[in-house]
Amino acid sequence: MSDALKTRIIEQAKGAGFDAVGFSSASLPEPIRERLARFLALGRHGSMGWMESRAEERAHPQSLWADAKSVIMLGMNYGPDKDPLEALKDKTNGVISVYAQNRDYHDVVKKRLKRVARAIAEDTGAEVKVFVDTAPVMEKPLAARAGLGWQGKHTNLVSREFGSWLFLSAIFTTLDLAVDKPENDHCGSCRNCLDICPTDAFPAPYQLDARRCISYLTIEHPGPIPREFRKAMGNRIYGCDDCLAVCPWNKFAERSRESAFHAREELRAPSLRDLAELDDAAFRKLFSGSPVKRTGRNRFIRNVLIATGNSGDAVLSTKAEALLNDESPLVRGAAVWALAQLAPDKAAALRSDYLAKETDESVRSEWTAG
Template sequence: MAEGFVVARVAAASAIPDAPQRLKAWLDAGHHGDMDWLGERVTERADPRALWSEVRSVVMLGMSYAGEGDPLAILAEPDKAAISLYARRRDYHDVIKGKLKSVAGLLAARGGADVKVFVDTAPVMEKPLAQAAGLGWQGKHTVLVSREHGSWLFLGAIYTTAELPVDAPEVDHCGSCRRCLEICPTDAFPQPYQLDARRCIAYLTIEHQGHIDASLRPGIGNRVFGCDDCLAVCPWNKFAEAAHETRLALKGELDALPLAELAGLDDARFRTLFAGTPVKRTGRDRFARNVLIAIGNSGRPELVTSAEALMADASPLVRAMAVWALIRLAPARARQLARAALVSETDAAVREEWLQLPLAPDRVA
């Protein structure tokens, strides 16, 4: 298919009438966490016609990012960083938007209609629209599932004023399968087809800007950016072929990076290593937070020095997780450092991490 898209279907602009109620219920439950932007422009998000009154049809396109091999194999290497498969590619926003513009330009030139393109850059509910257009269905993990491409589709939307013939919507083919729900390490699905982002590792490691709740940290394992578990176990993935879009490829540069190496990144080296990828958008401090959680979960004594080196970091977010990782890996060493650290530490969250030392006889108020 043109421009590297593997599927394209059409839905009417009016095709998701139940979206407003579903979105409101999700927001009212607080399942969006601190992604407050999802609560803004709700009317436009839930109805394409509210975003652009002239739109009549929505062309939904999918680009595969399926990989080769098992994306979860890295979880068995606790001293290495697990980065979500999509983020081990070039930033799909940059790649897809240009390709969408090319397709939209052809559509406009042939029919004379006005067009607008969107790739996660406007209040557009891509997954419900993709289901309405017949690309797939929203599985129990809430991600779009395709019978041909599994759970590995990037989505893009072209809004057009043209009245195009619409495709039949896809129906749910999940059946009784619960693999995606049962594999989640942090129980982020309160029930099938509902995601509580506040417990989702992808949200916690990418979107969440503050400290991650201590009860959720062990479940994160060595996942330093995103989580593929619920996607990777979907049975429909067996029909997906490895992606062929060359502009997405990074030739494996971000596969199995050592945690010790990542812990030593300053801001400049972080930006260089992750240039052109989704990882860069989190910033060095949040990424270092994630790396330190992975170090704390690793069970590897050789990573103690990596944690200890970041105890004096300028960011309280980083210092707090350095303390947590040190306590997890070497509580005796943590006790040796606790008194002096608490005397000099002024950040309340970092101090609280120190005060979690088990059986610490020398607690400092």
């Protein structure tokens, strides 16, 4: 297929707001498939059962769509205007991952992606399918094969131009497009991303154990946060940017030109005091249009209470105490832990009364934990 067509596709994508475009075949090499199989065999996907049940489609793009010949990988810069690590210093405020401080990227990117795919179909008559992180597509390996960047030691994509801050999406097509040269690995001897991880989620360079990752724990994990990770979570209440933010390649990154990805002021570093008071209606209102909404109020308040317990602010103990009577066992259990951190004498005084009426075993275990 001619270079002129690829040039037109790139121009169409850039015109739709994408910052990076590359071309790969609709296949993945054996080492990548083996890495996925090992990740799953070791159980490092945690409770994300969909990764295992649809592993074949992830490993073989043509299992997802047999007629696909090429994959057009696109990246949209969501670079922040401030260092995300700065927000970790004030423990009385919560920290939400950069990507979730405004509009849900799925909605923003998919709209633009469909525009590009429609133009390709009209221009060539080829069939197209679009994917934005909601189907079993291995976006990062495909993006690396398409030359958008390389998978760093933290397993995320790193771009020489945009650092760590690229939303990835894909257009599968029946067009047989010439592939681009894969990007080389430029991590060198750097270990910044591995060494900064608060929970040691990287068993080795280029390996991730999601079960230890704060992003997984605060977003995907459905139950109580394992006690061994609570202190390490600090004031992170939705996701974690540490391994991304510390990458030296971010020195070339710039703030996103897409206003939908610019942080809403009320979500930059929201007060734990205010967040702890959110009922379901208020939660939905605050996070309308945000990816945070998908976690649900109870899981989010669980995270807020862990951050509250880590705040060191005894004044916030009243917020934890108020949630001891919440309807959700997930919230009640986290409230017990937070109160015990901030006001241990108060927690001890309440223990007998609350144990007498508590029927949920997970909450009872929080009251009786040493």
